Amino acid sequence: MSATLRAGLIGLGAMGRNHARVLNSLDGVDLVAIMDPAPNAAGPQGVPVVPDLDQLLAKRLDYAVVACPTALHEEVGLRLAAAGVHALIEKPLAPSVQAAAKLADAFEQAGLVGAVGHIERYNPSLQSLRSRLEAGELGDMYQVVTRRQGPFPGRIADVGVVMDLATHDIDLTAWVTGRDYVNVAARTVSRSGRPHEDMVSAVAALTDGLVANHLVNWLSPFKERSTVITGERGSFIADTLTADLTFYANAAMSTEWEALRAFRGVAEGDMIRYAIPKREPLLVEHERFRDAVEGKESDIVTMRQGMRTVEVAEAVLRSAKDGSAVEVNGHR
Structure with missing residues (x-):
């Protein structure tokens, strides 16, 4: 070479x-x-x-x-x-x-x-988020919520919003958390007159009890690219439009009401927006x-990783068609 x-x-x-x-x-x-x-x-x-x-x-x-x-x-x-x-x-x-x-x-x-x-995967906010999760800064992870919304892009003609946009969120969720998808339940709609779906709402179970929610559409007149991971010590919010990463820490909520002491509530704590190097992801x-x-x-x-993302996306489309939760065969 x-x-x-x-x-x-x-x-x-x-x-x-x-x-x-x-x-x-x-x-x-x-x-x-x-x-x-x-x-x-x-x-x-x-x-x-x-x-x-x-x-x-x-x-x-x-x-x-x-x-x-x-x-x-x-x-x-x-x-x-x-x-x-x-x-x-x-x-x-x-x-x-x-x-x-x-x-x-x-x-x-x-x-x-x-x-x-x-x-x-190369967005600075998600690179930083993954490193912080690997370092245990959040403690146990409970939930991932992604929102990817915006106007219809004229460049897309051959696939719907699941394959075009939701595959971003499927891949980044598995990669950032290090967890595999186990099953998904989803609903799709088509409101723009095209043959493919232009909105999807999905709920997924990942390994080790992690829950994920994905909201994706081509029907919003504004752009939103948000990934929120909530866990034991608070929540991380990654905005991939601005490449910003923010952490909202839990604060202990004490109570003298004996009947409520068994419930471990949280209150608002410190908020940190991290200064991170920002290079073009592409x-x-x-x-x-x-x-x-x-x-x-x-x-x-890798192509094997890309294949698993397609497998989850297919499960999302199948769930939306059948109206039932669908197992993802590729989880380990």
């Missing part, structure tokens, strides 16, 4: 253009070409755009970033694996668990680095993947 990695990009949609911007300035990487079938597609100055995958593969790529529609991830990813090209595939990894498993198998069998673009994601391709120890989202 050359000292400078030769990278390619597949897809110049809204997310693809962001990938192109980062790839074009990433240390140790040369963005040699972009594939997009649109006749007027244009990338960064000096980077050629080719209309098909054969022409992109002819550029002798070391790795590729896949930012095309989710429905094409399996086909494109398998072609890359067969060609010996490492790949970072945008989330969700695939539209089904079966397709995600094929991709994970193909990259593992070829000895290639395969990763999934779950960008929230840049950090690309740096971690580049390092992995170079054979260095690196914190990437």
Whole structure:
């Protein structure tokens, strides 16, 4: 492998253009070409755009970033694996668990680095939150509540809000807490006239008794990206729009009423907003993947992890369709 990695990009949609911007300035990487079938597609100055995958593969790529529609991830990813090209595939990894498993198998069998673009893992607020949870600053964890709301993004056409947005919350919840999903119960609605759901409310049980609630929609005229984890010593609130992390500590609530002493209540204590370094999550994601391709120890989202997120998302959709709680088979 050359000292400078030769990278390619597949897809110049809204997310693809962001990938192109980062790839074009990433240390140790040369963005040699972009594939997009649109006749007027244009990338960064000096980077050629080719209309098909054969022409992109002819550029002798070391790795590729896949930012095309989710429905094409399996086909494109398998072609890359067969060609010996490492790949970072945008989330969700695939539209089904079966397709995600094929991709994970193909990259593992070829000895290639395969990763999934779950960008929230690299948000500074969540990075700090995970470190603090691992250090035991919250004590026992009781509940995770995520809220991800905003207007409909015109870039999305092939999946609903569960696969597009809720997969962020599913992945970050499992990653931040270190717990696996056991079962989910969900309800979805479609109010925008599109064939896919545009709102979901889900309740999930994770291992060790942790409870999670996810509210996700494309129907709110404001943007909200909030993760609240409540536990023994208080609550952490991560705002991934501003990359802020705040801690609300419990204060002891004493009572002289003997009949109520058995109930351990809490009261408002100190509030701390942490000062944390704030680097662009997409840049950090690309740096971690580049390092992995170079054979260095690196914190990437593996395709097996991406597959488990798709498995939970499928369970959410199945629960909403059947009106019952659904077991998640992949929990350990």
